Structures are given as C-alpha cells and as structure tokens.
Amino acid sequence: MLPLKNRLYRLALRITLNPAEAEDAVQDTLIRVWEHREEWEQIDSIEAYAHTICRNIALDMAGKAGRGNVQLNEEIRVKNSQFSIEEKFDQKERLSLVRKIMDTLPEVQRSIMELRDIEGKTYQEIGNILKLTESQVKVYLHRARTSIRQRAEEIEKYGL
Amino acid sequence: MDYKYIEQLLERYWACETSLQEEQILRTFFQQEEVPAHLIAYKYIFDVQQEQAKGTLGEDFDAKMMELISEQGEVLPSEGVESRMVKALPLGGAGKGTVWRLRLRPFYQAAGLVALILTIGMAAQRSFDEEVQPQHTQYAQTDTVECPADEFVTMPQQQEAALTSEKVDSISLTR
Numbered sequence: 001m002l003p004l005k006n007r008l009y010r011l012a013l014r015i016t017l018n019p020a021e022a023e024d025a026v027q028d029t030l031i032r033v034w035e036h037r038e039e040w041e042q043i044d045s046i047e048a049y050a051h052t053i054c055r056n057i058a059l060d061m062a063g064k065a066g067r068g069n070v071q072l073n074e075e076i077r078v079k080n081s082q083f084s085i086e087e088k089f090d091q092k093e094r095l096s097l098v099r100k101i102m103d104t105l106p107e108v109q110r111s112i113m114e115l116r117d118i119e120g121k122t123y124q125e126i127g128n129i130l131k132l133t134e135s136q137v138k139v140y141l142h143r144a145r146t147s148i149r150q151r152a153e154e155i156e157k158y159g160l
Numbered sequence: 161m162d163y164k165y166i167e168q169l170l171e172r173y174w175a176c177e178t179s180l181q182e183e184q185i186l187r188t189f190f191q192q193e194e195v196p197a198h199l200i201a202y203k204y205i206f207d208v209q210q211e212q213a214k215g216t217l218g219e220d221f222d223a224k225m226m227e228l229i230s231e232q233g234e235v236l237p238s239e240g241v242e243s244r245m246v247k248a249l250p251l252g253g254a255g256k257g258t259v260w261r262l263r264l265r266p267f268y269q270a271a272g273l274v275a276l277i278l279t280i281g282m283a284a285q286r287s288f289d290e291e292v293q294p295q296h297t298q299y300a301q302t303d304t305v306e307c308p309a310d311e312f313v314t315m316p317q318q319q320e321a322a323l324t325s326e327k328v329d330s331i332s333l334t335r
Binding site: 030 | 173174175176180183184200201202204205207208209211212213215216217221222224225228229
C-alpha cells in the first residue's frame with residue numbers, strides 16, 4: 001500500500017497542482033483503499049484501482065478549489081509578456097515556463113502524461129485507470145505532446 | 161555525433177508511436193548536460209518530467225498514515241462490542257433485575273470461592289485436630305490410671321493415719 005504513495009502523490013499533484021491538497025488526496029485514497037481491503041482479492045490491479053480513486057478525489061478537490069486552471073492561464077500570459085521584453089532568460093526560468101505550460105494542459109492530458117512519461121505505464125494500464133480506451137488515451141497524449149512541443153518551439157524561436 | 165536516431169525517436173514520440181523502452185532512451189539522452197542546439201527546446205520538457213518524477217512523500221506521511229489506519233482498526237471492533245452490548249440487554253429479558261444480577265455475578269463468584277476455601281480449610285483443620293486428639297485421650301487415660309494408683313497409695317496412709325488416730329482415741333478413751 002505505502003509503496004504506491006509517491007505515484008499517487010505525483011498523479012494527485014498533476015491534477016490539483018497543490019502539494020498540500022495532493023497529500024490529502026493520497027491520504028484519503030489510501031484510507032479508502034484500506035477500508036475496502038476485503039475486496040482486494042476481487043480487484044485485478046490494486047494499483048490501477050488506487051490510481052482511479054486518487055484521481056477522482058483529486059478531481060473533487062481541484063473542482064472545489066475552482067478556477068485553478070484559469071488563474072494559471074492568466075498568470076502565464078502575464079509572465080510571457082514580461083519575458084518577451086527580455087531577450088534571453090536563464091535555464092531556471094525556462095524550466096518553470098515549461099512546467100507552467102504542462103500545468104495548463106487539460107487535466108486528462110496532464111494525468112495521461114504523468115502516467116506515461118513519468119510512471120512509465122502502458123496505454124492499456126492508463127486506460128484502466130482513466131476508464132478510457134487505448135486509442136482515446138493515445139489521442140489525448142498526442143494532443144498533450146503536440147501542444148507542449150509547439151509551445152517549447154515557440155519559446156525557443158521567439159523567446160516567448 | 162549523429163543525432164538522426166534521436167530525431168527519429170523524437171518524431172515518433174510526438175506521434176505517440178514510441179514504446180516505453182524507446183521513451184526511456186529519449187529520457188536518458190536528454191539527461192546529459194550537452195544537447196545539440198536544435199534539440200535544446202525539448203530538453204526542458206524532459207527535464208521538467210524528471211523533476212516531476214522526484215515528487216515524493218516523506219516518512220512523516222507514512223507515520224501519519226499508519227496512525228490513521230490503526231485508529232480505524234480500533235474504532236471498528238469497539239463499535240461491534242457496543243452493538244453487541246445493546247443487543248445483549250434486551251435479550252437478558254426481565255428488565256433491571258437481570259441486569260443487576262449479571263453485574264453482580266463476579267461478586268457471587270468471589271463469595272462462592274471464599275466459601276469453598278473456608279470449608280476446605282476448616283475440614284483440613286478438623287482432620288488435623290483429629291490426629292492430635294487421640295494422643296490427648298491416651299494421656300488422659302494414663303492420667304486417670306495413675307491417679308487412682310496415687311489414691312491407692314495415699315489412701316492406705318490416710319486410712320492408717322485415721323486408724324492410728326482412732327486407735328489413739330480408743331486407747332485414750334479406754335484409759
């Protein structure tokens with residue numbers, strides 16, 4: 001159970017974009033999974049099960065916090081305009097910019113990117129967690145990667 | 161160095177056609193410090209991914225978690241006991257009397273135990289006394305045997321004394 005915590009935490013963090021909320025989400029997830037320990041034998045993959053629960057809890061939290069994404073978008077626009085004035089910006093700022101770009105992706109794309117690129121899960125596993133088909137997962141991931149690629153290239157070209 | 165392979169992999173990565181192994185190759189490639197200029201834009205993406213992969217929860221989270229789970233483990237059985245208690249009272253039937261009898265049961269048991277110990281103790285003492293008493297009776301018998309002997313010994317002397325006094329008296333009377 002506890003070895004799952006870091007994976008769940010990272011997924012929750014991608015969704016809530018708030019470390020404290022992500023930690024709470026993992027805590028609630030583990031408790032809920034623990035409460036259903038009688039059913040563990042009937043569940044194919046406890047990991048996928050825990051991920052699904054964690055995602056739902058984190059989504060609830062993000063929904064309650066509300067408008068998090070919108071605020072971030074605005075913030076980035078402000079930051080971008082600031083950066084466009086400067087000719088060059090150092091590596092740290094670029095990193096934080098890419099981070100922000102990733103955070104502004106729709107939640108599904110963020111979650112899929114997290115599960116694929118960071119946790120190294122197969123499309124089938126991701127589909128199980130998000131209750132999507134493999135091809136749906138691929139479509140979302142493709143959108144996520146494409147938009148990140150575009151933004152990264154724009155930043156490189158124009159310093160935006 | 162030829163970067164064609166990496167570029168090819170990257171193209172397939174954007175198209176979501178890479179396998180997990182191939183994506184791992186890309187990740188390792190972008191981990192190195194020196195990356196060709198035309199690929200530097202993508203390095204940041206992979207760097208951020210690496211950074212995000214480090215997000216972990218500390219030991220204190222484990223401790224908190226264990227506490228929460230053990231608390232639950234304690235809560236569940238005690239609830240069970242309470243419900244069992246609630247059920248047991250109506251099953252006991254005739255109201256307060258039976259409840260009191262149930263509550264006093266330990267005292268009854270203790271009293272019974274004390275009574276048992278007392279009877280056993282008294283019985284043991286009596287049997288011990290019985291072992292000692294026959295000796296007393298023997299002594300008593302010997303005493304009673306001896307006593308008459310003394311009496312027999314003393315009696316003739318007394319009788320003799322009496323006789324002598326009678327004799328003296330008779331002698332004096334005759335005189």
